[in-house]
Amino acid sequence: MQVSRRGWLKNAGVACFGAASGGLATSLCTATTTSGMEPTPLPWPYVQLDPEAVAATAYEMHFKAGCCYAVSASIIGELKKKVGAPYTIWPTELMTYGGAGVAGIGTLCGGLNAAAMVTFLVTGSADKTKNGKASEITRDIFNWYAETSLPTYCPPQPKFETVKVVCRSNLCHVSVSKWCKASKCKISSKEREERCACLSGSVAKYTVELLNAQLAGEFKTTHKIPAEAQKCRDCHDKGSAREDARVQMDCGVCHFTKTPHPKL
Amino acid sequence: MQVSRRGWLKNAGVACFGAASGGLATSLCTATTTSGMEPTPLPWPYVQLDPEAVAATAYEMHFKAGCCYAVSASIIGELKKKVGAPYTIWPTELMTYGGAGVAGIGTLCGGLNAAAMVTFLVTGSADKTKNGKASEITRDIFNWYAETSLPTYCPPQPKFETVKVVCRSNLCHVSVSKWCKASKCKISSKEREERCACLSGSVAKYTVELLNAQLAGEFKTTHKIPAEAQKCRDCHDKGSAREDARVQMDCGVCHFTKTPHPKL
Numbered sequence: 001m002q003v004s005r006r007g008w009l010k011n012a013g014v015a016c017f018g019a020a021s022g023g024l025a026t027s028l029c030t031a032t033t034t035s036g037m038e039p040t041p042l043p044w045p046y047v048q049l050d051p052e053a054v055a056a057t058a059y060e061m062h063f064k065a066g067c068c069y070a071v072s073a074s075i076i077g078e079l080k081k082k083v084g085a086p087y088t089i090w091p092t093e094l095m096t097y098g099g100a101g102v103a104g105i106g107t108l109c110g111g112l113n114a115a116a117m118v119t120f121l122v123t124g125s126a127d128k129t130k131n132g133k134a135s136e137i138t139r140d141i142f143n144w145y146a147e148t149s150l151p152t153y154c155p156p157q158p159k160f161e162t163v164k165v166v167c168r169s170n171l172c173h174v175s176v177s178k179w180c181k182a183s184k185c186k187i188s189s190k191e192r193e194e195r196c197a198c199l200s201g202s203v204a205k206y207t208v209e210l211l212n213a214q215l216a217g218e219f220k221t222t223h224k225i226p227a228e229a230q231k232c233r234d235c236h237d238k239g240s241a242r243e244d245a246r247v248q249m250d251c252g253v254c255h256f257t258k259t260p261h262p263k264l
Numbered sequence: 265m266q267v268s269r270r271g272w273l274k275n276a277g278v279a280c281f282g283a284a285s286g287g288l289a290t291s292l293c294t295a296t297t298t299s300g301m302e303p304t305p306l307p308w309p310y311v312q313l314d315p316e317a318v319a320a321t322a323y324e325m326h327f328k329a330g331c332c333y334a335v336s337a338s339i340i341g342e343l344k345k346k347v348g349a350p351y352t353i354w355p356t357e358l359m360t361y362g363g364a365g366v367a368g369i370g371t372l373c374g375g376l377n378a379a380a381m382v383t384f385l386v387t388g389s390a391d392k393t394k395n396g397k398a399s400e401i402t403r404d405i406f407n408w409y410a411e412t413s414l415p416t417y418c419p420p421q422p423k424f425e426t427v428k429v430v431c432r433s434n435l436c437h438v439s440v441s442k443w444c445k446a447s448k449c450k451i452s453s454k455e456r457e458e459r460c461a462c463l464s465g466s467v468a469k470y471t472v473e474l475l476n477a478q479l480a481g482e483f484k485t486t487h488k489i490p491a492e493a494q495k496c497r498d499c500h501d502k503g504s505a506r507e508d509a510r511v512q513m514d515c516g517v518c519h520f521t522k523t524p525h526p527k528l
Contacts, residue, residue, distance in 0.1 A: 037349050037352040038352065039352070039354055040353075041355065041357070042357055044355075065390075065392055084301075088301040089302070089303050089304075091303045091304060091308075092390075093305070093388070093390040094306065094381070094384060094388070096390075097380050097383070097384030097388060097398065097402070098377075098380070098381075100510065101511070102377070102380050102406070103380060103398065103402040103403055103406075104399060104403075104510070104512060105402070105403060105406055105511070105513060106510050106512060106513060107372050107435070107513065108366065108371050108377070112366075113362075113366070113377070116361050116362070116366050116367060117358065120358060120360065120361030121355075121358060124360060124361060125357070126356075128328075128329055131360065134367065135367040138366065138367040138369070142369055142371075170371050171371070172511075173510055173513070177508055180507075180508040181508065186507035186508070187502055187507050187508060187510040188503075237451075238452045239452075243450035243451050244441050244450065244451060245437055245441050245444075246365075246368070246437055246451040247365070247369070247370030247436075247437035248369045248370060249370060249437070254518050258522065258523045259523060
């Protein structure tokens with residue numbers, strides 16, 4: 001449903017992250033400056049979205065321009081409809097760059113890259129002391145992705161039944177290769193494309209669920225790095241004896257998979 | 265120097281990627297629609313930039329909001345000055361999200377994430393059949409980063425002398441840990457922050473060099489994945505017997521580092 005800015009103002013439940021009672025006024029004020037060719041400062045206004053509807057859109061969009069485009073455009077597209085400016089000036093196709101782990105390189109999953117961007121867009125700030133919540137939400141999404149049997153979203157009438165896997169990583173090539181092994185399908189197969197479209201739907205859905213919770217003041221981290229990785233951090237992370245690894249990932253998926261850790 | 269759009273029009277050497285002779289007209293036409301709250305389609309207009317000047321800005325910006333912010337804001341900031349709209353509406357702080365491997369997670373290097381975004385912004389398109397050049401440039405930047413002794417940029421008066429390392433990876437935590445080992449410095453040290461600021465300068469500089477070359481019609485890939493990794497792809501990539509790994513990275517930095525590959 002297209003909601004005009006005036007109509008949207010009449011509705012309750014609209015707020016702007018990162019600001020208290022003055023948030024709405026601030027976001028509208030800054031949004032109008034877009035027509036004067038000034039950037040709208042973060043955070044951009046967010047409203048409750050329907051996670052299932054966004055997931056269905058992301059699934060469809062995946063076939064047009066890949067995962068990073070699908071996750072960002074499905075969420076921003078809904079905000080464009082419901083909020084209007086400043087989302088109306090967002091160049092939707094930009095995030096295509098992150099597809100297949102950035103230009104097909106197989107590094108960070110494009111869906112996650114988009115989820116992190118959107119999360120910062122609606123909860124982040126130019127003031128770095130105010131970015132704790134954006135980081136918390138992003139880390140929860142990345143940990144959820146690594147430890148959950150995915151996809152969690154599939155359309156009512158999928159093109160193929162998709163095997164679920166836990167990939168333990170935020171990297172595209174790890175995620176895809178684990179699925180290839182489980183499904184016995186190839187990377188260039190239609191089944192793999194369907195699986196990644198379902199994954200885009202899943203990531204978009206979970207991101208919207210967390211952003212809705214944050215808007216309602218109810219977000220709490222539910223996905224942390226595994227206890228085993230936390231143990232690694234006791235010796236390698238900031239404040240430890242070695243302080244030589246700055247990372248919040250499941251170390252064991254790449255390290256010491258076939259050889260033991262040196263004796264402690 | 266601030267150049268007005270009218271003044272900029274008078275200058276020679278301005279072009280728009282992704283379009284032939286009609287490119288300039290197209291980009292100006294679409295840029296003006298920004299004031300009407302419509303997104304400006306990609307590619308956005310690019311002009312020759314000074315790589316050294318952008319690197320110096322990125323180095324300084326790194327201390328404000330990290331690598332992903334620094335690399336994107338240094339390049340887009342120059343384009344904002346020299347081109348004006350549509351860059352004037354870009355929310356500069358947005359890319360902060362990618363800092364320290366996305367929200368401190370230690371995955372994809374934020375400088376590279378920003379370089380890929382900017383590359384797509386000025387050479388990409390909503391038409392995916394036209395995105396080959398953006399992917400080629402992005403892959404060159406990622407391969408250059410992995411195989412080059414970095415940083416290649418340091419300011420004339422650095423806060424600390426920085427040890428150079430080849431990290432063989434596009435991941436933040438691999439890059440940082442290899443440098444910690446070589447420098448014997450900790451992740452939370454001022455020396456590490458200086459090193460990453462120099463890295464932001466280096467990535468911004470190399471990205472501008474490639475985008476300048478592309479604008480001049482002279483870009484050619486000079487950094488490919490290592491021959492050893494290409495050998496892996498002969499069995500695992502698209503079109504091979506197994507087709508189970510979609511990736512363009514240096515496999516050997518993570519795989520079979522301590523145990524041999526199964527017999528072929």
